[in-house]
Amino acid sequence: xxxxxxxxxxxxxxxxxxxxxxxxxxxxxxxxxxxxxxxxxxxxxxxxxxxxxxxxxxxxxxxxxxxxxxxxxxxxxxxxxxxxxxxxxxxxxxxxxxxxxxxxxxxxxxxxxx
Amino acid sequence: xxxxxxxxxxxxxxxxxxxxxxxxxxxxxxxxxxxxxxxxxxxxxxxxxxxxxxxxxxxxxxxxxxxxxxxxxxxxxxxxxxxxxxxxxxxxxxxxxxxxxxxxxxxxxxxx
Numbered sequence: 001x002x003x004x005x006x007x008x009x010x011x012x013x014x015x016x017x018x019x020x021x022x023x024x025x026x027x028x029x030x031x032x033x034x035x036x037x038x039x040x041x042x043x044x045x046x047x048x049x050x051x052x053x054x055x056x057x058x059x060x061x062x063x064x065x066x067x068x069x070x071x072x073x074x075x076x077x078x079x080x081x082x083x084x085x086x087x088x089x090x091x092x093x094x095x096x097x098x099x100x101x102x103x104x105x106x107x108x109x110x111x112x113x114x
Numbered sequence: 115x116x117x118x119x120x121x122x123x124x125x126x127x128x129x130x131x132x133x134x135x136x137x138x139x140x141x142x143x144x145x146x147x148x149x150x151x152x153x154x155x156x157x158x159x160x161x162x163x164x165x166x167x168x169x170x171x172x173x174x175x176x177x178x179x180x181x182x183x184x185x186x187x188x189x190x191x192x193x194x195x196x197x198x199x200x201x202x203x204x205x206x207x208x209x210x211x212x213x214x215x216x217x218x219x220x221x222x223x224x225x226x
Contacts, residue, residue, distance in 0.1 A: 003157070004157065031212060033212070033213065035214075035216075037219070040218070040219070041218050042118070042203075042216045042217055042218040042219070043158075043203060043205075043214075043216040043219070044216070045213045045214065045215070048212055048213060055212075056212070056213065059213075091157070091158065093158075103158075103160065103214070104157075105150075105157035105158035105159070106157050107155065107156055107157040108157065
């Protein structure tokens with residue numbers, strides 16, 4: 001089966017601009033997660049979708065971040081306007097319901113805000 | 115809240131050396147514990163896991179034992195290879211929860 005696909009793999013934008021990251025989960029995986037790793041620190045949970053619904057968005061840092069999963073397939077994470085502290089690697093993961101440890105992660109999008 | 119602490123990196127070893135990467139956690143109840151690995155240019159992969167006290171997870175020559183009394187899950191390998199060079203992340207999830215809590219990662223470099 002195809003893995004979790006994220007793009008772009010890298011993005012460099014200026015402070016104040018908008019960036020949209022995309023994640024295509026494995027087909028049939030209802031659960032989709034976003035995580036990010038900032039400045040070599042720990043990977044932090046952002047949010048969890050079950051199909052198209054937000055199950056848990058407790059990790060979203062502020063209202064400049066907007067995640068969507070229309071139709072319960074791919075997901076987008078938009079940052080608007082981007083700030084310097086948003087730089088980091090954004091990971092997406094997916095799994096089936098009940099697969100507590102069966103995450104499949106994407107390769108991540110490295111976002112640099114200058 | 116829940117947290118995971120890993121030993122500071124980077125760690126550089128010679129091939130065939132012994133490896134230990136320390137990991138301790140803080141959590142209520144009985145979390146599941148994991149080690150994930152990220153090879154260069156790839157996504158995170160589950161390396162091994164343990165779901166209850168005294169369980170030992172193992173894979174690819176790596177082992178880690180769930181120690182409730184010391185709240186630890188140290189990663190060990192007896193003889194490392196160049197191909198083990200990667201970033202290693204310790205993580206936990208609460209029972210019944212989907213999200214993972216990660217440590218800060220340890221970059222491991224193995225020299226031939």
